[in-house]
Amino acid sequence: xxxxxxxxxxxxxxxxxxxxxxxxxxxxxxxxxxxxxxxxxxxxxxxxxxxxxxxxxxxxxxxxxxx
Numbered sequence: 001x002x003x004x005x006x007x008x009x010x011x012x013x014x015x016x017x018x019x020x021x022x023x024x025x026x027x028x029x030x031x032x033x034x035x036x037x038x039x040x041x042x043x044x045x046x047x048x049x050x051x052x053x054x055x056x057x058x059x060x061x062x063x064x065x066x067x
Contacts, residue, residue, distance in 0.1 A: 006028055014057070025043065
């Protein structure tokens with residue numbers, strides 16, 4: 001599993017769909033045209049969505065490591 005995953009700040013998201021279009025794992029989608037939402041379990045942490053986001057609404061969050 002990837003060490004990080006995409007997190008969307010829904011207040012900043014402009015629902016453009018750029019993240020959804022570039023995600024190689026379909027781990028992020030625009031929810032009802034309102035904002036993007038990620039699926040951490042499917043995200044591989046590549047960061048492509050964060051790079052293309054024009055609103056800088058996506059950050060990569062470290063996964064918690066269970067002992």
